[in-house]
Amino acid sequence: ELMELFPDMLFLNVVRDPRAQVASMNRAIIHDFDTFLNARTWVDAHRVAQALLERYPARVLTIRYEDFLARPEEILRRVCGFFGIAFLPQMLDVGHSAEARQISTLSALWASNCYAPIAANVDKFKEQLSLDEIEIIETLARDLMAHYGYAPMTAASAVAGCDAAARLRSDAGRRTAWGELEKGGFRDFVLRRVRADYLANLRIRLEQAAARGVEATDPA
Template sequence: MEMCHPLFIIGNPRSGTSLFRLMLTNHKDICVPPECGYILWWYDKYKDWNFNQENVKSFIIDLSTSKKIETWKIDFNDLKKFVITNEPATYADLCLAVIEFYAIKNNQRGIFLGDKNNYYINHLAQLSEIFPSAYFLGLIRDGRDVACSYKAIRELKTSSPYKPKLSDHIETIAKEWVENNTQMADLFEKVDKARIFRYEDVISNPKSTLTDICSFLGVAFDQHMLDYYKDDSTKEPTATLDWKKKTLQAPDSDNIGKYSHILTPLEIERFENIAGNLLKANGYL
């Protein structure tokens, strides 16, 4: 456990964080399981963690009820044995042990044990407090393209219980995009090991951008990161794939600037009236 570093992927919904996760988890030294916010969901109950077998049993039972944890396809009895063997001393160690177990079961080394969840964008300070040595990777995407994706999700027909609940009201989307990305930028300024990258750079120059990310993390670039869409073992779970089908494809620069032919001129104007300053600050205007 001493060799493992916590890593969090943060971003506004529909900003490409799932694709980003797959790229990173295809690195031989990085493991980022499918999203599940158990770290914060169980924090209040277990924050004063005291290792003993009864507490481990209680935690594993609670963990097994966590939303989306079934997509990890792990054996909770084996996980309990793994946690007991590792004797995590703190709640942070306990949470990392869960990801480490997932990594081992999926034949990954996991020097970096990661977590990706858009839900975390409103809890960044708490995550930083729980994991003071964590690395944070933020992803920002042109908010007008994000708006297109929000609207597409609203129209999506799916039987999945995990379909995101997103607005299709252009002003609401713009305000949320500004608030979320401002929160992320503000916290990242206070954290040493935090960097924000642009979705557009990840898509249009994936090798260069991923090489930069690897340098930031202190690991060598791994060519497998570019082949994320070819690896069945790390693809998005079936339960969330209906709105994440782009993760099955190579990076597609056609996703950049699509708002110009999807949104109406009035919708673009209304979005820019609210988010213009942040769009400009990030090179989108």
């Protein structure tokens, strides 16, 4: 529907190593507190991205986050060219961006927005995840990892997890995190609560819209 409403819309598909992405998601209050659930979310998101790319190949640019860290100017020039905007050298200097500095003061959630990404953190997930968790991610994301050029560390043959048990663990972790955040920083609590509620409502609306679309095309 968005593509029909905005026929000139372009998409930037930024891919990050799913192991690093899930390690980050596991600590984010707006995501699940469970490796299995977050890995599945990563896979679902990139399956949608692949479907979009197959349908509109000229309107999607895919870049890897790790490539941007290794060759920032080259990748940023590609992004600018794709969107038809001029590349400016100061785009690479996040620390001198007044907007980035302002955003970084609004919440601890965005405190690092005024700093350039740290290339050394690419493999930090190895310290944050157990080998069992890494294998769960690699099992679920095996095909997409190969497609995007991420080498596995395990045999990628983990036994499928229990969705209900994972959901219970995640919900318990989320309740604890919200409680600690409310006690430790009420402003951050409010900002993140608003964002979390918005994303939850958006997800419900998208699921309802998708369900209506299925009903409309169901011959039964």
